[in-house]
Amino acid sequence: GEDVEQSLFLSVREGDSSVINCTYTDSSSTYLYWYKQEPGAGLQLLTYIFSNMDMKQDQRLTVLLNKKDKHLSLRIADTQTGDSAIYFCAESGFSGGYNKLIFGAGTRLAVHP
């Protein structure tokens, strides 16, 4: 079945770049997403990429997609303490508009001074 895997924890120094990795199994995925969850809060959509793209950049965020290897990464440049959160990778197929999202377990990003 469909599955999404992420490493569980990443620790970086403030000002460095963070790279969070994700692998997925569903080759029919059309969209891949990154959501951010701060403690006690909901899921905030950070960015997403369509499967026919290799890269998407949005300010400090860069998403890279290797469709052949089914590998997705999120790079956060100049990481700040406010970036400390859990980051979820998610994928969806396409079935006429209503698509369930399959989530990874989340990567906890800790930013230290």
Add this chain to the structure above:
Amino acid sequence: EPEVTQTPSHQVTQMGQEVILRCVPISNHLYFYWYRQILGQKVEFLVSFYNNEISEKSEIFDDQFSVERPDGSNFTLKIRSTKLEDSAMYFCASSTGGQPQHFGDGTRLSIL
């Protein structure tokens, strides 16, 4: 920016009781979803809803669960007879049909 709103933020219920979780999706969205996240586990899909009917449901969404869009703005999840294992954070999401899905802040459901 428009957002999905969920109420209540925290619901405490005795086991066996019925509970209704409420969501107001983004106003021009047509597709609605419920997900849940048991503490420390992955976010799991429960159900999707379009055109006043369920379009897909997971194996978690058994007969004790139901969804409804009682009016033009609300989208509800009812759990008929709650069990201890229903304790989780429940997220509502909505989309236009194109991507992506936007999530609410969730309702933390605690079953005693």
